[in-house]
Amino acid sequence: MKAIITVVGQDQVGIVAQVATKLAELQINIIDISQTLMDRSFTMMLSGEWDDQKLSFADAQTALETLGRTAGLTIRIQRQAVFDAIQKL
Amino acid sequence: METRSILETIQMVAEENLDIRTITMGISLFDCIDSDGERSRQKIYDKITTSARDLVKVADQIQTEYGIPIINKRIAVTPIALVAAASGDHDYVAYAKTMDQAAATLGVDLIGGFSALVQKGFQIGDRRLIASLPQALAETKRVCSSINVGSTRAGINLDAVAEMGQVIKDVAAIDPVNCMSLVVFANAVEDNPFMAGAFHGVGEADRVINVGISGPGVVKRALEQVRGAKIDVVSEQIKKTAFKVTRMGQFVGTIAAQRLNVPFGIVDLSLAPTPNEGDSVAEILEEIGLESVGAPGTTAALALLNDAVKKGGVMACEHVGGLSGAFIPVSEDAEMIRAVSAGRLSLEKLEAMTAVCSVGLDMIAIPGDTSAASISGMIADEAAIGMINNKTTAVRVIPAPGKTVGDEVTFGGLFGRAPVMPVNTSQPQAFIQRGGHIPAPIHSFKN
Structure with missing residues (x-):
């Protein structure tokens, strides 16, 4: 299973580390990563891949949302096809 | 990773209220017809609950996996x-109850589909269904009804128009909120996923998935970027x-259809x-x-909006259908409610607007003492606009008993609240009482 993970929130020390640690715990492999500050808010996008026999989409989502809540970040996980469908001919 | 397009999509959903308004499964009930009503209703219940068994589950899965809110899951029969x-x-009340039970079971x-098509005349089932309407809508929660009283090809059934004026009064007498489940159409379409008017047309396949989108907030935000530009730029x-x-x-729709095998x-x-802030068609016009x-100019702005939405949308999907235009339901649009309350938007202007968009006089509260003939007159006017302009039009009004201009009717949730609007009190009684049939217009003879 492949998905796009977006992380948005107030910039602070260690966001990348926290998210990457959680992804490693969940055995989600990072294929691509991009990070920037937009209007002073931290914005990171990751393309992740994992074995959906071992971890369901819903479980991955719950785990990341929980991390988001404790770290004060908005973390979304969405399958990539939706972005291609909307933005490409 | 195309970060810009990812961010833009997320913003459309998170900040601009972009969502899928409804995934509607159309289900044919022709194989449930039976000379025994009880047996027929059992077949109806079984067919609906089997066909759409996974509808809610699949919609929820799609919502989770792709991050797109899917607001309603619906059935049309x-x-x-x-x-x-x-x-x-x-008496067809029992059929409505069966539909209601099936919908409750599925979640x-x-x-929709507690409906009759009477544009040319009544068959026996039509009269019985219409007579059952007040009770059927009072005793069910999820059932929606539509009656088609006119079309470009067939003209307008004035007897049905007269009858529906009274039926709407009777529905409101029990509870005005029930009126939101009843719409009177001209040129009703057979694949409409939106309520209250969805039914599964006779020419449709056994089962089908139709999708209704939303997204006024996204259009509004996009137009903020072209303030002061020429109107051509707005259209683009x-x-x-x-x-x-x-x-x-x-x-x-493609994913839902695949997963449901429909x-x-x-x-x-x-x-x-x-009714949420930032999810308003009226705000786009403003x-x-x-x-x-x-304001003067509203009809022209709406015409442009409606046409541009279609032009942009047509290329984006394989098959376009349903009503396809801009909706202007008063109670479901926060800015529309404000304009009515401030006396800036009249019933007559709304009628003019229905000539250039989908669908009609929609979710409008009117004084409780409005006569049945006046409501019939409104239906006749809308049906005439539809008939002559080859478009779908409709009337979904709420004559709220005991209420008058300045009062409000509250529906809750997606359906919002409606300020009671003044209706011209001169009476069309003698016209409506003539009954009979308004002939099809000259341009219906295309063969």
């Missing part, structure tokens, strides 16, 4: 007047935005507002440059 006619039952939000901007919004409908029917390109919706 073959018009019950056709299905029940063979049964010999004189869907609404079920709406087209581009409508394309993206519709792509999402096409995408969700053919994908159409995407309805309508911009459907909600962004185009009107001080308030209802």
